[in-house]
Amino acid sequence: MAGPHGRVSSMEHTASCRERPTSTCLTDVYRCFQTGSCPSHSAAEAADEIFSMILPGGDGRCAPAGYCHGNRSELTYISLTLVEKIISSLTSRSLPPLVALYCADIERVLFQDMDLMSQLVCQFHAEDQIISHLAAKSVSAWVFYHLLKSGTVSPVWEQMCVQTFHNSAPGPELDACLWSLTEVLKRLLKGAHQEILWKLLAVLDSSLSVLCSEFIREESREAAQCWMELTHSRLSGTTFCLLLDLLEVLTASSSIRGADGCLKSQRLTHIHSSALLTTISGSSQYFVKKRVLLLLKKAVLQKAGEDWALGEARLPGPKHDCFNSDMSVLSRSVLTAVAADWLQSVQVESASFFGGTRQIGANEGQKPDCVMLSGVSLLLLKSMELHIQTAGGTAGVDSATEVYGYLQSLCGFLKKNRVELMEVAHPCCWVSLLFGEQDDDMMEALKALLSIFLHHRLSGLDESSELEAACASGCNPHCHFLLLLRSISFDHSILLDFLISTETCFLEYFVLYLKYLRADWQGFTAACGKVSVSDCQLSLQKSLPDSGAGDMFALTSKGQPGQVGFSPCVQPKDTPVEMISMAAGSRLVGYSSSDESEPENMDCQDESGTSVCENSRFSALDGKQKISGAPVMKQQFESSHPPVLPSPSNSALERTPAGSSSLTEHTSCPDAAPLSGQVTCATSVRAVLCLSQLREVVTRLQTKNLFPYNPSSLIKLLEQVQNCFQQSHLSH
16 A cells, blocks of 8 residues: 555655745745745855755755756746845845845855855856846846945956957857846946946946947948848847847946046947948848837937936936037938938838737738838938037038938838828928827927028028928928927917926927027918818828817818818808907816916026026926826816917907907908918917917916926017017008
């Protein structure tokens, strides 16, 4: 009887061992983190078992009872994870005092008495990729902990990274080193440890430069050959993406607050920008091309690290000495590549979905990868803007023909890859169609296009034809602003949200555009007609999210692009004042308040766009929290009295012209054709109403000290725009 029972017991034990590796000591240590109490095993016992499980080909001298050799890998995973957890907990100081002392004893025994670091870096080249990665995580946690504790770099880890980077051979060892260094740098950036970061980069600066020179060749032929060789390697794509992650961290580290100077390794993205552009158009894997493009896009937008940086790492600091030259190199590389037909060689695949990508059927229509399209577009636009800025605003740096040639090349690239852009009547609609779902990218594109237009407008273009040329190239700033307002249903509350947000450059763009608008009201009026009679409204309604409230002045197509009808909301007989009343009575969001703001002094100097925005992003986040809180919003913005156009008591919209019996009988739109004139008037009235409501809300918030920065100059600009509208209608 003993025999059968013994065999059954043996079989059950083997099955249980295969299903779940057990270790009383490791389990005991894990439970101490959950309960906050010290385990029964001593720190020396725990360290000894952890070390034996991590040791490559370990002797199992501390193997637990019932240990199965087939489960050694699982126990190694557990031990490596436990090491990382112990070190991270010591770094964050999140443990109770007694448990913290216990973990500190384990850390001391492992890394000082047993020299665990040497064993961990040996696991970088383990065939089991899980072990290699977990070893890299444990090493990164301890290197960061040791840097904060002693201010010195682990010599074992430093030597491993330097040797591996100089070797530059793709494989698990290089991947582990790249990931480990990236993780340590990220932690230093998040914690704003500038001095320690500088010390670490100085140690690895030379080896990092060698690594990038090997992977990203400057000469196009060598780059192509290098990529052909790497493409055959199964791990090449992973290795290169890890290198791109490291380049982003290095780029972000060059702009942290308080950076003193800049090392070559921090400038590698800009230095190798030409070669990186070659990889986008080369024979590399598609996901690698996309990652390269996104890196260059973040570099040109100065947003490297925005996805993970926290605290002071996100705040813009003083620029290093090579910043302007680096940005100039990047912008010139992009413009040179575009002039050499780089856009024609950029591959755009079908849009991705959950599960990967798939081939598009013949009857499905084209669904391109909008990440690639918008990335390429923004990279070119910002490069053009940077080229203008780094040239010091010198007129004639590039001829208008050359600049519009870049835009025409971009337009051809977009039409080639996106069918909808070929169907719109107004070329300026491409910005809304392409960036409609990405507010931050849209604002960057609008600001870049406005800067480009203003620079070459001041460079001597004929004023009578400049707006026509701008529309033909899709860069009329008036059209872009009107299409932006239309996409948000002329809702001033959304503009307010943009103004107090730190996530877009809307404030810079808005101030720059308002200054241009007050100087070119006639062009704005003409743009109202162009946007209104185009057939792009239907395309925008399909591509942009509906606000839910509908468009009061929505236009419906009558079959031809030039034929436009009115929705029932607007009749040709309606005057500007009547349309203002209709729009004000059906606002999407009601703002306060029954209490009128006290008059305040609005006399301020006309500042530049950057002056108006100075320090706004430092205080906007706190201000937004004040404004967006539910109690504050309810108190400040709920009201049953819809505002009308806020204006002085002698407003042109409140006065009756001489000889007129009433305002509503004699106010008319300035356009000649009755139908198109009413359409233009409806658009301009809605736009001015939106801006006037915005001014009223910003003024009220400023009066109550709820606005996150000083908006006095912005309010003054909005008043001047309103005056332009009033004077325009009085003159007609």
